Amino acid sequence: MRFLLDGEQREFARTLDGMLGSAGTPGVVRSWASGDHGPGRALWGRLGEAGVFALAVPEEHEGVGPLPVELAVAFGELGRHAVPGPLAETAAAGALLGRLGGDAAHVWLPQLASGKAVASLCVLSPGGSPYALDADAADAVFVVDGDTVRLADSHGPVQPSADPARRPARPLGGVVFAQGPAVTAAAAYAADVAALVTAAQALGLGRALLERTVEYVRQRTQFGVAVGSFQAVKHRLADTLIALEFAQPLVYAAALALAADDPAAGREVAAAKVSACEAAYGAARTALHLHGAVGYTAEPDLSLWIRKARPLRTAWGTPAVCRARVLAGGTLR
Amino acid sequence: MDLDFTAAEDALRAEARDWLAARVPSVPLPSLETAEGFAAHRQWEGMLFADRWSVVSWPEQFGGRGSSLLEWLIFEEEYYRAGAPGRVSQNGINLLAPTLFEYGTDEQRERVLPSMASGEVVWAQAWSEPEAGSDLASLRSVAVRTEGGWRISGQKTWSSRAAFADRAFGLFRSDPEADRPHRGLTYLMFPLDADGVTVRPIGRLDGKPAFAELFLDDVFVPDEDVIGEPGQGWRVAMSTTGNERGLTLRSPGRFTAAADRLTSLWHSTADPDAGVTALGDRVADAVIGARAYQLFAYAHASRITAGGVIAAGGSIGAESSLNKVFWSELDIALHETALDLLGPYGELSDEATEAPAHGSWAEGHTFSLAGPIYAGTNEIQRDIIAERLLGLPKGRR
Numbered sequence A: 001m002r003f004l005l006d007g008e009q010r011e012f013a014r015t016l017d018g019m020l021g022s023a024g025t026p027g028v029v030r031s032w033a034s035g036d037h038g039p040g041r042a043l044w045g046r047l048g049e050a051g052v053f054a055l056a057v058p059e060e061h062e063g064v065g066p067l068p069v070e071l072a073v074a075f076g077e078l079g080r081h082a083v084p085g086p087l088a089e090t091a092a093a094g095a096l097l098g099r100l101g102g103d104a105a106h107v108w109l110p111q112l113a114s115g116k117a118v119a120s121l122c123v124l125s126p127g128g129s130p131y132a133l134d135a136d137a138a139d140a141v142f143v144v145d146g147d148t149v150r151l152a153d154s155h156g157p158v159q160p161s162a163d164p165a166r167r168p169a170r171p172l173g174g175v176v177f178a179q180g181p182a183v184t185a186a187a188a189y190a191a192d193v194a195a196l197v198t199a200a201q202a203l204g205l206g207r208a209l210l211e212r213t214v215e216y217v218r219q220r221t222q223f224g225v226a227v228g229s230f231q232a233v234k235h236r237l238a239d240t241l242i243a244l245e246f247a248q249p250l251v252y253a254a255a256l257a258l259a260a261d262d263p264a265a266g267r268e269v270a271a272a273k274v275s276a277c278e279a280a281y282g283a284a285r286t287a288l289h290l291h292g293a294v295g296y297t298a299e300p301d302l303s304l305w306i307r308k309a310r311p312l313r314t315a316w317g318t319p320a321v322c323r324a325r326v327l328a329g330g331t332l333r
Numbered sequence B: 001m002d003l004d005f006t007a008a009e010d011a012l013r014a015e016a017r018d019w020l021a022a023r024v025p026s027v028p029l030p031s032l033e034t035a036e037g038f039a040a041h042r043q044w045e046g047m048l049f050a051d052r053w054s055v056v057s058w059p060e061q062f063g064g065r066g067s068s069l070l071e072w073l074i075f076e077e078e079y080y081r082a083g084a085p086g087r088v089s090q091n092g093i094n095l096l097a098p099t100l101f102e103y104g105t106d107e108q109r110e111r112v113l114p115s116m117a118s119g120e121v122v123w124a125q126a127w128s129e130p131e132a133g134s135d136l137a138s139l140r141s142v143a144v145r146t147e148g149g150w151r152i153s154g155q156k157t158w159s160s161r162a163a164f165a166d167r168a169f170g171l172f173r174s175d176p177e178a179d180r181p182h183r184g185l186t187y188l189m190f191p192l193d194a195d196g197v198t199v200r201p202i203g204r205l206d207g208k209p210a211f212a213e214l215f216l217d218d219v220f221v222p223d224e225d226v227i228g229e230p231g232q233g234w235r236v237a238m239s240t241t242g243n244e245r246g247l248t249l250r251s252p253g254r255f256t257a258a259a260d261r262l263t264s265l266w267h268s269t270a271d272p273d274a275g276v277t278a279l280g281d282r283v284a285d286a287v288i289g290a291r292a293y294q295l296f297a298y299a300h301a302s303r304i305t306a307g308g309v310i311a312a313g314g315s316i317g318a319e320s321s322l323n324k325v326f327w328s329e330l331d332i333a334l335h336e337t338a339l340d341l342l343g344p345y346g347e348l349s350d351e352a353t354e355a356p357a358h359g360s361w362a363e364g365h366t367f368s369l370a371g372p373i374y375a376g377t378n379e380i381q382r383d384i385i386a387e388r389l390l391g392l393p394k395g396r397r
């Protein structure tokens, strides 16, 4: 056993981090939130060139995947830089079509893999969401309803989210293009991929929030000293780090289980989703609180990160749904 | 010991309930953190005032009913139960008014209080500065003596609702030579549209201009607008922070009403076959917390008043720190539980067309997140509790 990322995976993360670090993502997030998708689409294209979306698409459709571990690595960086858009949905649509094959796969997968097309995905199931994320920005919105899948014709009004860079809307219409048990199985796999990458994204987000907050409490002084020297502040940050550090291995274990088509993969993913998203939301609460009133304002870029944490926590499996899945079997592997 | 209400208390409750039932807007007013909503709320305050419901605990001469603290708590329970609008006048009513009752002159009380109670003049609190938050005594804005008054300069920040308010009250350094930072501060009132005042709105997390920065450049304040003695500002201000942390800022009625809404949400979303799940446990805990706060408040009210008028006195002290930590954490727990019950709908902002169908919890959640920060952060409150109520040694601060 060697439960560590290899050199190539670490290098991939570093490359994405460097690219996103100089891409001005806060401005991209603000544009996206205002309904101007131009800068976001441009960034999307660069992520496509870097190979991010190809990781979810099988080789026969011009992808390199599915590679869940690499997806987790990449999405950690997307989360760290608060990249907007239907990221998990595009990866999951790749996974769905990859498993289904057929005409839709031929048409869409090469475009998704290269980053030329943006997809959204809505899986209508108990506990799932009736909304497709960023349907107004997507080139294709896939809707799974029980054992059918269709390509939506249009969407209802955008429902403003707690994270202004998320633009959920109900998909409308469309003709069923696949039906049967294969759809159900492919959709379950796609939902697992979505949950996994959402967890990875949350972890990256949480780490960025922690880093910024540590930096802030070092330089903010009250009572003549850095507020980071107060024990209550230190302990809260220490707890944040502990939560993130112990969620990280769950995310990689879930990725390995998905890669191996392990029958317990769904439960591993659920465990990762709960712990990563709770850790990230905890990091957001801590960041907000330790920045004092500054943390409660929209102008600093910090707010873009803070506001992402909560919706990620409920996207692709609420904590209650994930916990129920964990309990549905015996101990995790 | 009993928990029975007197006939007079029951009568007040019934009167308030009827009045509110007839007048609370059936469609909620727009958010009071927007210009449009602020105007609508101001009008609502005027309606409350017209029938003497805006400041029930104040003496009648200023538009109140001379109600006891317990009667005020009862009124607030009815107010929130009826789903009545949030109060734009709250900073004036909860912070400035008690200060004026204690330290103001008769002239100040007569001039300031009625227009505050009617919503005609809305007040903002100008205490914090960019470098002076928890360590408020380190503030740097100055007041310099001049003919007939003072000239104030400096920068204040995070002043709630100052983007739309009319006047502000705040602390200024009037004696830079004083031996300790708490000394040599003066407490005064000033108009936000005076020469030399620039108000810059600041968006809170959801972008709404819920507070503002104030830039003050040589603004004239006449002597009649100084509260208490010049140089005694810290003492004057500290006498009222108990109100900010305690019951009068956040009455239990707000939380018992929210707990009722949460319980309904639970009943409408829970799977009847699943029994009580972990989320149900959290709903129950929030209900228990709201009830605990309500009962604590009854005991508190019984202790500090014997039927008198709270606004006129009744020192609250370090106990208000217990309140502050409790209500701020309860508020977050209530709202987070609601969002969790809503699952995928929990991310909808209150502006989403589909939000009202689910109870519109987003703005309440956003606001709850600030609770552990304003009115003195919870770390500072826990220090006060540990040092003043438990007698632990003072830490480094």
Ligand SMILES: Cc1cc2nc3c(=O)[nH]c(=O)nc-3n(C[C@H](O)[C@H](O)[C@H](O)COP(=O)(O)OP(=O)(O)OC[C@H]3O[C@@H](n4cnc5c(N)ncnc54)[C@H](O)[C@@H]3O)c2cc1C
Pocket: A220, A222, A223, A227, A230, A231, A232, A233, A289, A290, A291, A292, A293, A294, A296, B091, B124, B125, B126, B127, B128, B129, B130, B132, B133, B134, B135, B157, B158, B159, B160, B161, B211, B370, B373, B374, B375, B376, B377, B378, B379, B380, B397
């Ligand atoms: C919604 C909202 C409304 C507000 N409205 C007003 C208003 O109307 N008027 C006004 O004047 N101000 C207002 N404020 C400002 C508020 O009073 C300050 O935010 C508060 O005093 C904290 O100061 P700060 O934000 O500078 O945080 P800082 O003092 O910089 O604190 C940063 C972090 O360090 C921690 N910390 C600081 N000192 C200690 C210590 N000794 N021990 C342990 N931890 C410590 C804090 O708890 C916090 O988590 C408002 C704030 C908010 C969020």
